[in-house]
Amino acid sequence: MISVRGLRKHYKVHKRPPGLKAAFRSLFHRDYTAVKAVDGISFEIRPGERVGFLGPNGAGKTTTLKVLSGLLHPSEGEVTVDGHVPRHREDAYLKKIMLVMGQKQQLLWDLPPAETFELNRAIYDVPREQFKQTLDELVALLELGDLIQTPSRQLSLGERMKCELAAALIHRPKVLFLDEPTIGLDVSMQVTMRSFIKAYTERYGATLILTSHYMDDVAALCPRIIVIDKGLLTYDGGLDALVQRVRPEKRVVFRLEKPVEAASLASLGRVVSHEPGSVVLQVPPEAVSATISRALSSLPVTDLTVENAPLEEVMSELFAENKARRAVASGEASP
Numbered sequence: 440m441i442s443v444r445g446l447r448k449h450y451k452v453h454k455r456p457p458g459l460k461a462a463f464r465s466l467f468h469r470d471y472t473a474v475k476a477v478d479g480i481s482f483e484i485r486p487g488e489r490v491g492f493l494g495p496n497g498a499g500k501t502t503t504l505k506v507l508s509g510l511l512h513p514s515e516g517e518v519t520v521d522g523h524v525p526r527h528r529e530d531a532y533l534k535k536i537m538l539v540m541g542q543k544q545q546l547l548w549d550l551p552p553a554e555t556f557e558l559n560r561a562i563y564d565v566p567r568e569q570f571k572q573t574l575d576e577l578v579a580l581l582e583l584g585d586l587i588q589t590p591s592r593q594l595s596l597g598e599r600m601k602c603e604l605a606a607a608l609i610h611r612p613k614v615l616f617l618d619e620p621t622i623g624l625d626v627s628m629q630v631t632m633r634s635f636i637k638a639y640t641e642r643y644g645a646t647l648i649l650t651s652h653y654m655d656d657v658a659a660l661c662p663r664i665i666v667i668d669k670g671l672l673t674y675d676g677g678l679d680a681l682v683q684r685v686r687p688e689k690r691v692v693f694r695l696e697k698p699v700e701a702a703s704l705a706s707l708g709r710v711v712s713h714e715p716g717s718v719v720l721q722v723p724p725e726a727v728s729a730t731i732s733r734a735l736s737s738l739p740v741t742d743l744t745v746e747n748a749p750l751e752e753v754m755s756e757l758f759a760e761n762k763a764r765r766a767v768a769s770g771e772a773s774p
């Protein structure tokens with residue numbers, strides 16, 4: 440469905456030193472440097488897959504999504520989506536995809552979302568009957584109700600994001616590019632958006648590429664993740680496999696009937712947190728059952744759960760690993 444081979448996107452950026460003299464000189468002679476936003480990445484995505492596209496700030500995620508949706512031309516490499524070359528921006532292609540960027544809006548500011556929906560219906564040439572059916576579904580699934588008749592400028596951020604998503608789905612795209620769709624939303628709105636996106640992709644067999652700095656979005660939606668860092672692909676595989684590779688240790692969470700002394704925990708494992716009513720230990724996977732049986736005989740345990748490390752920690756550890764590897768590589772490269 441999506442094929443990316445050797446994609447590079449380098450931006451040419453004008454650089455000049457500060458000061459009036461430099462400003463004057465730059466009128467006649469401009470110096471440029473290349474920003475390697477994406478520097479040779481390849482991946483394939485099958486129809487109906489949901490993939491998290493992750494990386495630290497400035498990694499090249501948005502740039503890649505813009506290339507995939509045809510807004511930017513690649514500097515090098517081959518990209519196809521469902522047999523189309525995105526940069527040709529054929530009508531047939533634009534009818535199959537959608538791009539929603541959490542920080543950009545397409546809703547008409549002074550008019551109700553219903554007007555944007557109608558405009559998109561006309562742009563995408565959606566038959567009236569299908570439009571009505573899709574809109575009814577979207578209104579029900581996203582609980583939009585009367586919001587679609589309220590001027591967009593009067594909507595809260597979360598209400599607006601729900602309407603943004605609905606506007607982008609009016610033509611029932613098969614491929615969704617979602618760039619930070621839950622940014623700035625409160626926790627319950629994030630949950631609503633996630634379950635809606637999942638329901639939509641399952642219902643229509645749609646393919647999803649999602650970027651998000653909220654790991655709960657990724658955990659809820661994406662069995663597979665692709666990580667890029669400084670324009671290079673550093674991981675492509677299962678989310679679970681990444682957790683096992685980066686942070687194989689397990690967290691055992693014990694709920695306690697009464698507080699315990701810190702000294703009684705030291706021999707059980709690494710203490711991640713210690714509260715009056717609970718304690719969290721980090722232990723290697725092979726030591727989980729032994730730790731549990733020792734804890735049950737020495738602590739007033741009322742309940743316990745075994746968990747993986749939080750995804751945020753796994754990702755920040757991976758980014759730190761990548762940074763350290765780059766530092767070593769550049770150290771080795773320098774004389």
Ligand SMILES: Nc1ncnc2c1ncn2[C@@H]1O[C@H](COP(=O)(O)OP(=O)(O)OP(=O)(O)O)[C@@H](O)[C@H]1O
Nearest residue numbers: 450452474476494495496497498499500501502503
């Ligand atoms: N139009 C542009 N001109 C020059 N450089 C750009 C342009 N757009 C992006 N960049 C640079 O390209 C790099 C990748 O940017 P991009 O927006 O793709 O990153 P990102 O992974 O989406 O980051 P974030 O998580 O912060 O949104 C950054 O160094 C950014 O400064």
